[in-house]
Every structure is written in C-alpha cells, then in structure tokens.
Amino acid sequence: MTELLQHLIDHIDPYYLQILVNSGIGIILALGLNIVTGLTGQLSLGHGAFMSIGAFSSALITSKLGLPITLNLVVSGCITAIAAAVIGMPILRLSGDYLAICTLGFAEIIKVIFLNLDITNRALGLTVAPPESFVPLPILVWFVVVFAVVCTTLIHNSRFGRALSAIRCDEIAAEAMGIQVTRYKVQSFALGAFYAGVGGGLYAHFMGYINPSDFGFLKSIDILSMVVLGGMGSISGSIVGATVLSVAPEFLRFMASYRMLVYGGLLVVIMIFRPNGLMGNVRVTELFLRAIGRKPHLNTIDREADRGDS
Amino acid sequence: MAILELNNVSIRFGGLIALNNVSLTVTQGSIHALIGPNGAGKSTLFNLITGIYRPSAGTISFKDMPIGGAPPFRIATAGIGRTFQNIRLFGDLTVLDNVLIGAHSRGKQNLTGALLGFTTRVRAEEGLLLDLARQSLATVGLSYRSFELAGNLPYGEQRRLEIARALSLQPDLLLLDEPAAGMNPQEKAELLTMVKRIRSSGITVFLVEHDMKFVMNISDLITVLDYGEKIAEGVPEQIRNNPSVIKAYLGGGSQC
Numbered sequence: 205m206t207e208l209l210q211h212l213i214d215h216i217d218p219y220y221l222q223i224l225v226n227s228g229i230g231i232i233l234a235l236g237l238n239i240v241t242g243l244t245g246q247l248s249l250g251h252g253a254f255m256s257i258g259a260f261s262s263a264l265i266t267s268k269l270g271l272p273i274t275l276n277l278v279v280s281g282c283i284t285a286i287a288a289a290v291i292g293m294p295i296l297r298l299s300g301d302y303l304a305i306c307t308l309g310f311a312e313i314i315k316v317i318f319l320n321l322d323i324t325n326r327a328l329g330l331t332v333a334p335p336e337s338f339v340p341l342p343i344l345v346w347f348v349v350v351f352a353v354v355c356t357t358l359i360h361n362s363r364f365g366r367a368l369s370a371i372r373c374d375e376i377a378a379e380a381m382g383i384q385v386t387r388y389k390v391q392s393f394a395l396g397a398f399y400a401g402v403g404g405g406l407y408a409h410f411m412g413y414i415n416p417s418d419f420g421f422l423k424s425i426d427i428l429s430m431v432v433l434g435g436m437g438s439i440s441g442s443i444v445g446a447t448v449l450s451v452a453p454e455f456l457r458f459m460a461s462y463r464m465l466v467y468g469g470l471l472v473v474i475m476i477f478r479p480n481g482l483m484g485n486v487r488v489t490e491l492f493l494r495a496i497g498r499k500p501h502l503n504t505i506d507r508e509a510d511r512g513d514s
Numbered sequence: 515m516a517i518l519e520l521n522n523v524s525i526r527f528g529g530l531i532a533l534n535n536v537s538l539t540v541t542q543g544s545i546h547a548l549i550g551p552n553g554a555g556k557s558t559l560f561n562l563i564t565g566i567y568r569p570s571a572g573t574i575s576f577k578d579m580p581i582g583g584a585p586p587f588r589i590a591t592a593g594i595g596r597t598f599q600n601i602r603l604f605g606d607l608t609v610l611d612n613v614l615i616g617a618h619s620r621g622k623q624n625l626t627g628a629l630l631g632f633t634t635r636v637r638a639e640e641g642l643l644l645d646l647a648r649q650s651l652a653t654v655g656l657s658y659r660s661f662e663l664a665g666n667l668p669y670g671e672q673r674r675l676e677i678a679r680a681l682s683l684q685p686d687l688l689l690l691d692e693p694a695a696g697m698n699p700q701e702k703a704e705l706l707t708m709v710k711r712i713r714s715s716g717i718t719v720f721l722v723e724h725d726m727k728f729v730m731n732i733s734d735l736i737t738v739l740d741y742g743e744k745i746a747e748g749v750p751e752q753i754r755n756n757p758s759v760i761k762a763y764l765g766g767g768s769q770c
Binding site (some may be wrong): 263355358359362363364365366367369370373374375377378379380381382383385391395449 | 517535564566585586587590591595596598602604605606607611614615616618621623624625627628629630631636639640644683762768
C-alpha cells in the first residue's frame with residue numbers, strides 16, 4: 205500500500221507536488237486562524253509564530269524521540285496549543301488593534317527566542333530528517349486537510365462554535381447569555397494554534413529544513429490574507445483563499461520581476477469586488493443540501509408555530 | 515417571597531455617586547417596574563444586578579444567593595435573563611442562532627462535544643436547545659423570521675427578538691431595559707400582552723420603562739429613582755399621586 209502510494213507520488217512533477225503540499229498546509233493554517241479571527245473575531249498577527257512553535261517542536265520530536273509522524277503532529281499541536289493558552293490568558297483581555305499589536309510583539313519574541321536557543325541551532329536553523337510515516341508525506345498532508353475541514357465544520361455547527369460567534373458579534377451580550385467570554389476566547393486561541401502547530405510540523409517535515417526567519421511577520425500576514433481573501437468565518441473561504449494565494453504566485457512566475465506587483469494588484473482587485481471575501485456570502489452546505497434536494501422548508505413549518513400560539 | 519433583594523447598594527464612578535444606598539425587593543411572580551428621569555441610575559442598577567458593574571457597597575441576592583460582584587455569565591446561568599436599552603443582538607447571525615445562543619447555558623457540550631457532534635448524545639442536546647429556542651421564538655411570534663439575519667429585522671421585531679433570546683435562557687427573573695422604546699401604540703399593546711403572558715408562565719419581570727401609560731398598566735409595583743436614590747415605591751395608583759415623583763418628573767419648587 206505504502207509503496208503504491210509512493211509510486212503515485214513519484215509520478216507527480218516535484219514542482220507541482222510542492223505547490224500541492226504548500227496549498228494543503230496553507231489550508232490547515234488558514235482554517236486555524238479562521239477560528240480565531242473569522243469565527244471569534246480576535247485579530248491575531250501571530251499565527252506564524254505558532255506555526256514556528258509547531259515546526260520546531262515537531263522537528264525536535266523527530267530527532268530526539270523519533271515518534272511516528274501522526275503522534276508527532278498531535279504532540280506538537282498540543283505544545284503549540286498550550287503555548288497559545290498561556291500567552292492568551294493575559295492578552296485576550298485586550299481587543300481589536302491592541303490585541304493585534306500584542307500578538308505581533310509575541311510573534312517577534314518567539315522568533316528571537318528560536319534565533320538564540322542552542323537546541324534550535326540558532327540562526328542556522330534545523331535540518332529535519334524524513335519522518336517515519338505509513339503514507340507518503342504529501343498524502344498525509346491532504347489527509348490532515350480533510351480531517352481539519354471536517355473538524356472545523358463540526359465546530360462551526362456546535363454550541364461551542366455558536367458561543368464563539370456570539371463573542372465576535374457582541375461580547376457584553378454574549379456574557380449576559382451565560383457565555384464565559386474569556387475562557388472561550390482562550391480556547392479558541394489555543395484551538396487555532398493547534399492547527400498552526402500541526403501545519404508547522406507538516407511544513408518542517410516536508411521542507412526538510414526550517415529557520416526561525418521563515419516564520420516572521422510576513423508569514424502571519426500571508427495566513428491572514430488567506431483568511432480575509434477567502435472570507436472571514438467561512439470554511440470554504442479558507443480553502444479557496446489558501447489555495448489561491450499558494451497557487452497564484454507560481455502561476456505568475458512567467459512575469460519574472462513583475463510577479464509580486466501583479467500579485468499585489470490582484471489582491472486589491474479581489475477585495476474591491478468581493479469585500480466579504482471570495483466565499484464571503486456563499487453558504488456551501490446550503491447549496492449542497494439544495495442541490496441534492498434536501499433543503500428542509502423550515503420557514504413554512506415555523507409560520508404555523510406562530511399562528512398556533514396566537 | 516423575594517426573588518431579588520438589593521440591600522443598601524451604592525456604586526461610585528470616581529466622584530460621581532450613581533446609586534446611593536438603594537434597597538429594593540422584587541417579589542416572585544410579580545411585574546416590577548423601575549422608573550425615573552434620565553440619568554437617575556436605572557440602567558446602572560440593571561448593570562449591577564447582571565454583574566457588568568460591581569457594587570461599591572451593599573449586597574445583592576438572587577433566590578437567597580449573594581450575586582453582588584459575580585461575573586455576568588454566572589449571574590445569567592443562575593437564572594437572570596436580560597435585554598439591553600440599546601439593542602445588542604448578534605446582528606450578523608440568524609434569528610434562530612440568536613435564540614440558540616440564548617439557550618447556551620442550558621447545554622453542556624464543550625469543544626469535545628463539538629468534535630463529537632455526530633453522536634446521538636450530542637445531537638440529543640442540540641435538539642433540546644433547538645426546542646427551547648423554537649419555543650421562545652413562538653412566544654414572541656418571530657418563528658417566521660427564523661432564518662433571516664437578526665440585523666435585518668425592523669426595530670420592533672429586534673426588541674422582541676431580544677426578549678426571545680433572554681427567554682431561551684429559561685430565566686426565573688427577566689430584566690427588560692426599556693422594552694417599549696421606539697414602538698408604535700399597536701406594538702406596545704402587543705408587548706403588554708406578551709409580558710403578561712411571560713409572567714403567567716412563572717417568570718418574574720423587572721423592567722425599566724419611560725412610557726408611563728405602559729408602566730401604569732402593567733406593573734404590580736413601581737420603584738422610582740432620582741439622582742441615584744430611591745424616592746418612592748408603591749402600586750401604580752400611589753406613584754401617580756406621589757408629590758416627590760411629580761416633582762422629580764416635572765420639576766417643582768419656586769425657583770422656576
């Protein structure tokens with residue numbers, strides 16, 4: 205089985221394979237940030253730092269402990285989540301711009317710490333050995349993507365997810381409805397960081413080399429752009445946004461030095477014509493239910509409920 | 515029997531004494547109104563009861579439990595639902611989601627529950643919350659709006675939705691902060707019947723309102739605040755003829 209899959213992977217052009225894997229990792233990261241920023245409404249500019257925590261812990265776990273990759277990813281995700289919870293408890297009392305600046309500062313601190321620790325090999329960065337894995341890494345990445353999409357969908361449609369969106373809309377009203385705002389914010393922050401940790405671990409193992417400078421401010425902004433471009437709070441949006449932003453720079457490669465210019469312009473144009481993001485007003489589940497003819501007409505049922513009461 | 519008791523409650527914001535030694539008792543099963551001129555401290559008192567502010571002095575107890583200074587979510591969970599003077603709905607969520615969030619404290623599922631959303635146990639709880647939400651929407655007659663965004667509703671319906679959201683919490687005490695504000699006479703009449711119906715379902719109602727006709731028609735007991743102090747309390751008839759209330763509202767004395 206493993207050999208068959210490996211054979212399949214070998215047939216894909218390495219260049220396209222890399223784009224494919226990068227989009228997958230982008231989707232995982234964007235889904236995580238989307239929980240924090242899109243669903244809970246807390247602007248975080250430190251998602252890249254969480255990714256680096258995941259990447260370095262995952263790399264170190266492989267080299268020091270030699271855990272199998274799936275377990276490794278779970279552990280590094282947990283480490284990242286714990287770090288996020290610890291940092292989140294004090295700073296999530298802030299909101300809006302203040303929180304954003306705080307997460308930014310935190311991200312810089314993490315970078316500087318990794319640049320100065322011996323265990324992370326300082327500014328030289330770490331070389332990551334290929335992991336022990338039952339499937340080839342690119343396929344594992346997309347396994348994780350599917351798993352992450354399913355989990356995020358479940359979260360969105362739960363009591364937990366509703367509490368998070370209530371916090372986004374109005375914290376005071378949410379608290380008056382019995383929602384423990386600070387606790388939910390920390391949980392959402394840690395959950396988003398868990399995704400980032402897993403994404404970082406996959407990134408480290410796929411790239412084979414990580415450097416603290418790879419996860420700077422620009423990385424955080426990249427992930428934020430994916431979320432905003434796709435549509436805040438939209439799962440399909442994170443998928444589309446991450447894919448577009450991972451693929452577009454490659455497609456624009458023929459323009460050589462004008463590439464980033466056009467890329468930037470593209471972002472501006474998309475945001476002007478789709479201010480809510482590419483998938484901002486599209487409800488994929490509803491479209492799907494309607495397409496297979498299973499959209500329940502609750503509106504008519506509830507109209508009768510009103511009448512029966514009066 | 516008292517459901518809510520305030521004992522010599524005061525709150526200061528810097529040098530301003532917003533409430534000074536206010537004591538009052540809300541009787542179980544009653545409709546109690548709180549009135550007073552603008553700036554009298556009515557909304558401040560509501561914010562104290564629901565934990566948004568901490569009292570500087572005095573005690574507040576709900577069902578014989580001290581709640582003064584407890585965080586708002588705990589007070590809500592204990593059974594006090596509220597609406598806000600300036601509507602605070604979750605505007606970009608649907609009407610149904612709004613009331614479902616109101617039912618939040620009647621559920622228990624956390625993050626693990628969310629990830630196990632496909633299991634029967636979790637779905638049973640979701641169904642329970644949904645029933646609760648549907649029921650409170652029907653009480654205010656907004657079921658037909660279930661899937662619209664709360665922010666798109668007309669003003670009067672937004673006020674009703676706030677009440678429905680507070681009802682989903684299955685409160686023992688419902689605080690309504692100016693429920694009739696901005697409503698036309700017909701809507702006010704409907705609101706009156708609705709509030710009476712809520713009371714007869716066993717929920718005590720404590721409300722702040724400026725519309726005197728509404729207050730006089732609905733209240734069992736009225737408390738009057740002025741400049742942060744309680745100046746009168748009684749049944750509507752007594753309040754209507756109370757000289758200090760008339761003075762507070764219309765001004766008085768020889769200087770003008």
